[in-house]
Amino acid sequence: SSSSSSSSSSSFSATNCPIDEGLWNLQILTDNYPWETKWELHDNSTHVVGGNTSVIVASGPPDGLNYERRTRYTGNLCLPIGQYYFMRWFDAMGDGLCCKYGQGEWTVRVDGEVVLESINDPNNNSNNVKQKDFPFQVTTTNSDADELKGTFLMPRANVELADGTIFELINLPPDFDRADGGLVSGITSIALPVGTKLFSNATADMKGSAPRALGSRFLADHQEGEIETLSSSSMRRNQKQVTSKNLRASNGHRQLGNDFIGDQSVLVVRVIAADRTTTADETALSNGIFGNGVDLHNLVSQFKACSYGKLNLMKADVPNGVVTVRLPSIRTTQGDGTMRNAITNELNEMFNVDSPSQLADYVIYCLPAGAFTNGTGFSTIAYAFYNSWLSVFNDDWCMSLSLQMHEIGHSMNFGHSNEGGETYEDESGFMGYSYPNIDGPRKCFNAAKSWQSGWYRDKGITINSSGATTCFDGILHGIADYPVATTVLLKIQNGSDNDYFVNFNAQWGINRGSSEGGNQVTVVSRARGPRDSFAESELVAKLGSGGSYSFLGYTISVGKIDINKGTAEVMVLPALQNSCNIL
Numbered sequence: 001s002s003s004s005s006s007s008s009s010s011s012f013s014a015t016n017c018p019i020d021e022g023l024w025n026l027q028i029l030t031d032n033y034p035w036e037t038k039w040e041l042h043d044n045s046t047h048v049v050g051g052n053t054s055v056i057v058a059s060g061p062p063d064g065l066n067y068e069r070r071t072r073y074t075g076n077l078c079l080p081i082g083q084y085y086f087m088r089w090f091d092a093m094g095d096g097l098c099c100k101y102g103q104g105e106w107t108v109r110v111d112g113e114v115v116l117e118s119i120n121d122p123n124n125n126s127n128n129v130k131q132k133d134f135p136f137q138v139t140t141t142n143s144d145a146d147e148l149k150g151t152f153l154m155p156r157a158n159v160e161l162a163d164g165t166i167f168e169l170i171n172l173p174p175d176f177d178r179a180d181g182g183l184v185s186g187i188t189s190i191a192l193p194v195g196t197k198l199f200s201n202a203t204a205d206m207k208g209s210a211p212r213a214l215g216s217r218f219l220a221d222h223q224e225g226e227i228e229t230l231s232s233s234s235m236r237r238n239q240k241q242v243t244s245k246n247l248r249a250s251n252g253h254r255q256l257g258n259d260f261i262g263d264q265s266v267l268v269v270r271v272i273a274a275d276r277t278t279t280a281d282e283t284a285l286s287n288g289i290f291g292n293g294v295d296l297h298n299l300v301s302q303f304k305a306c307s308y309g310k311l312n313l314m315k316a317d318v319p320n321g322v323v324t325v326r327l328p329s330i331r332t333t334q335g336d337g338t339m340r341n342a343i344t345n346e347l348n349e350m351f352n353v354d355s356p357s358q359l360a361d362y363v364i365y366c367l368p369a370g371a372f373t374n375g376t377g378f379s380t381i382a383y384a385f386y387n388s389w390l391s392v393f394n395d396d397w398c399m400s401l402s403l404q405m406h407e408i409g410h411s412m413n414f415g416h417s418n419e420g421g422e423t424y425e426d427e428s429g430f431m432g433y434s435y436p437n438i439d440g441p442r443k444c445f446n447a448a449k450s451w452q453s454g455w456y457r458d459k460g461i462t463i464n465s466s467g468a469t470t471c472f473d474g475i476l477h478g479i480a481d482y483p484v485a486t487t488v489l490l491k492i493q494n495g496s497d498n499d500y501f502v503n504f505n506a507q508w509g510i511n512r513g514s515s516e517g518g519n520q521v522t523v524v525s526r527a528r529g530p531r532d533s534f535a536e537s538e539l540v541a542k543l544g545s546g547g548s549y550s551f552l553g554y555t556i557s558v559g560k561i562d563i564n565k566g567t568a569e570v571m572v573l574p575a576l577q578n579s580c581n582i583l
Contacts, residue, residue, distance in 0.1 A: 033102070034071070042057065158385065164355030170205055172210060335371065400436055426446060428516045450501075454531070460490070520543055
């Protein structure tokens with residue numbers, strides 16, 4: 001049977017909704033005392049849960065009537081996408097629908113996706129109150145008429161839409177392979193099949209289909225095309241308005257083929273949700289990421305140190321580089337995906353931009369504690385989308401220097417640093433494990449990432465059998481001695497599927513906090529490809545004086561290591577060759 005609305009002229013038995021609306025469905029199974037139960041659906045356009053300005057859209061049971069015992073009721077409404085609502089439940093005795101007095105329950109769905117539901121656990125009394133509000137947002141879309149288009153993102157498989165909201169692609173074909181489909185994170189434009197549904201938990205149901213690649217977002221020759229930027233007249237004035245001179249180009253992703261050199265901006269976002277708030281205030285976040293002369297070791301200072309001033313991270317054009325976003329209708333229990341897209345929508349509204357990627361090169365969302373426990377599950381502490389603008393942190397982890405470097409590293413298209421086939425195990429540089437320390441450890445990146453960064457390319461040598469340099473016999477300095485060094489990096493190409501990278505991991509100066517392979521020659525492999533392409537790396541050898549490592553076609557030998565000078569004698573020879581005498 002179906003209940004009816006006593007407060008809305010809308011039909012409570014809708015089955016199909018317009019393209020810009022989602023199908024809201026309520027199902028109730030009553031307990032043994034159904035006359036105790038009432039509910040209201042509120043249009044919460046003011047974003048104030050339980051506020052006096054909310055409008056009742058529907059309610060039940062009908063005036064003057066009660067529900068029947070142990071009976072299931074259901075009803076549907078079409079609700080505008082993007083609108084905020086909350087369900088208000090009344091229980092006269094405050095004992096809930098379950099479980100002492102019957103096995104009652106209730107569920108709210110939008111386009112078939114559960115967005116709210118009762119807790120049917122006799123040991124959980126969180127729903128046992130006389131009145132309680134449950135907020136949600138209609139963020140699903142029905143794309144039966146057109147393909148959805150956006151940018152492919154990793155990790156996993158995601159699509160970023162034009163407004164910056166990001167959805168994980170679920171129910172892909174079992175044999176789906178991004179590489180086979182030519183999908184490159186932050187580069188490839190894709191189209192999702194007609195009928196794809198986007199849900200409020202930041203997932204997109206592919207229904208067994210794969211995304212269709214539309215091509216690169218950039219010109220094939222890596223030359224940047226004409227990109228329209230926002231003019232100042234198109235922006236609404238705001239207390240924390242970003243000026244037009246600092247708005248980014250509308251593509252929002254890094255163009256592969258560029259080094260990480262020059263001025264790049266960072267925006268930090270603090271969140272006040274319906275139930276929790278990011279622990280650090282704006283001042284603490286600004287100090288922890290930009291330093292401001294208070295925190296001497298921070299994201300900005302460490303990237304500046306590791307790049308020797310080639311990369312200058314600076315504040316986005318808002319006070320202190322930090323903005324607070326209020327989400328009174330979003331709770332941490334709705335998960336990081338829901339909260340992430342809600343933040344994106346709010347930033348677009350606050351600054352009148354098409355996507356937060358226009359506000360800064362890198363945008364950091366610092367979510368309140370608890371948001372990661374029921375979300376997309378990329379990580380329990382933080383995640384970032386590869387070759388993209390967005391990284392998302394779990395509360396206090398936003399203050400961790402190593403995690404800041406790690407996640408912005410992902411934004412720069414750096415993969416994880418592994419060892420022994422185990423993810424994160426290479427702790428010689430960032431991109432391995434991260435630590436809760438606010439000011440450390442102070443280190444840089446392993447040999448493969450250092451090569452990828454382009455910061456040391458003037459003091460790196462490529463060795464291969466067909467090139468100008470077929471071997472090496474000389475001195476390697478550590479990254480910490482880059483200004484006085486002749487050579488700090490070696491890249492060895494042996495014709496296999498992997499390239500090998502060699503450095504002396506001098507444990508001092510800007511790299512004093514290296515947690516593994518300190519004052520040793522480290523050898524790291526990664527999948528062969530363009531210098532700036534994404535790949536995870538594998539630490540395959542840590543060599544002291546007299547040590548050697550052989551792989552297909554080459555042997556690396558280490559002579560004297562002088563810690564005081566910060567140097568290591570290194571020889572790289574092709575197989576069956578005893579010396580590096582180049583004619």
